[in-house]
Amino acid sequence: MPIITYVLPDGTEHAVDVPPGQTVMDGSVRNNLPGIVAECGGSCSCATCHVYVGPESQAFFDEMTDEERELLEFADGTREDSRLSCQLVITSECKGVRVTVSADNG
Amino acid sequence: MTQRRVSPDSRRVVVVGGGHAGGTLVGLLRQAGFTGEIVLFGQETDLPYHRPPLSKKFIDGDLEHWLRPPEFYPEQDISVRLGESVESVDPVARRVYTSGAQTIDYDVLVLATGAEPRRLPAPGADLAGVLTLRTLADARVLRKAVISGGPIAIIGGGYVGLEVAAVARAGGVEVTVIEREERVLARVASSRLSEILAAYHRERDTTILTGAQVVGLSGEDGRVQGVLLGDGTRIACDIALVGIGAVPRDELAVAAGLACEQGILVDGQARTSDPAIFAIGDVTRRPLPGVDGLQRLESIPSAVEQAKQATAAIVGAQPVHPEVPWFWSDQFDLKLKIAGIVSAPPGTVLRGDPASGRFALFHHTDGRITAVESANSPGDFMAGKKLIAGGERVDPVRLADPAVPLRGAVIT
DSSP, X not given: OOEEEEEOTXXXXXXXXXXXXXXXXXXXXXXXXXXXXXXXXXXSSSOOOEEEEOTTXXXXXXXXXXXXXXXXXXXXXXXXXXXXGGGOBOOTTOOSEEEXXXXXXX | OOXXXXXXXXXXXXXXXXXXXXXXXXXXXXHTTOOSEEEEEESSSSOSBOSHHHHHSTTTSOOOOBSSOTTHHHHTTEEEEETOOEEEEETTTTEEEETTSOEEEXXXXXXXXXXXXXXXXXXXXXXXXXXXXXXXXXXXXXXXXXHHOOXXXXXXXXXXXXXXHXXXXXXXXXXXXXXXXXSTTTTTSOHHHHHHHHHHHHHTTOEEEOSOOEEEEEEETTEEEEEEETTSOEEEOSEEEEXXXXXXXXHHHHHTTOOBSSSEEOOTTOBOXXXXXXXXXXXXXXXXXXXXXXXXXXXXXXXXXXXXXXXXXXXXXXXXXXXXXXXXXXXXXXXXXXXXXXXXXXXXXXXXXXXXXXXXXXXXXXXXXXXXXXXXXXXXXXXXXXHHHHOOBBOXXXXXXXXXXXXXXXXX
């Protein structure tokens, strides 16, 4: 099963198994990791699951939709490598995925 | 929130109510390093779940979207007691009495008892086929009824009613929305948004009646067959969904002597008038930055914010920053997001074109944004939410011009 590493706002790292088909957000919620609030449950509505995706991990995921891009444009702490983790679906190809959880998810 | 290293906590937190607020709180307590005992009472027999799919996907989507998977609770050492309700609270002994004739002592009590659908005060409201929509069990009944039934009459043109109307209509069901006020969403949306949404529904062949008083429901063999209006009209239906608002379930708190006024009164840390008792979610009446008096906000973001407030207070962490209230609604292909409190504002700027299905209404007082109502325009929503929090002034003329980037409308 793919292992996803979450770097939390306090600097700690957590590597957890996330089954293919689930999202990076699901993996965080499932393991009760702080920092990803996921108010809307993954419908790309709330922008409370903001993460930064390491350059070596970006290619594993689909391109951003306009909706995700617009939500992120005005989110706090947005950078080049920002994504909403509810849109990052894990596949069996995902190896060594590493995300840093934004400190601004509320 | 950071992981705290604390010595084992001997306190027991009892949470009454397994909705979004209570379900979120128990997870947040463990995230914040709380090591004491956590007991969650849920009156329903389902684990805490996401409520939006109940109205947004009740025909063909997955209704059961759990807040956390079932194994989460034992793993996190959270004791969940489903199908059991708390019948009374003794705030002096710090003890609750359950429907299972048990008592349990608490150090901290969190009331997250939510709200329940307001009943229709009209004859015939107890006929079979007269439904409300609040719980997963309600949604299962509604799904079955809509799939097997004919026309549906929706009494109340609020967000839940309109969401159900949109899903039913998209599924080919004949829908009539009956609203007592002169416009739909009268209590919760600006008149401009009401107009736009009513037109959107009507273009999709939903009948919307406004200024219509329901005087009764008629039926045969105990099953509803029509809604009777004050002007003598009868709307034929196989299902009548009553969506006329929700009333806070504050009976436990009232009986325990907590300060209540159509909802449990709380401060900005979710504290009630009893220092050992917190209240979160739809049952509360809470303060909001920049708004006079206490407000009832029936929304997931408010419930989550209060769960964060209570968690911080319980574990002794820094109070959380106040958030701008917001919520979302899906109607047909419109993803609506609304931030701020929509009251009759002096100015409104329309950005975008409602006919295109992508627009935002910015409400402002002298260029300061107080609320934004957006459809399929998440950037406008996010920017509006930030402007509400930051209080910067905008130039209404530039804001109305979609060619001007949003940041360019801010007066610096």
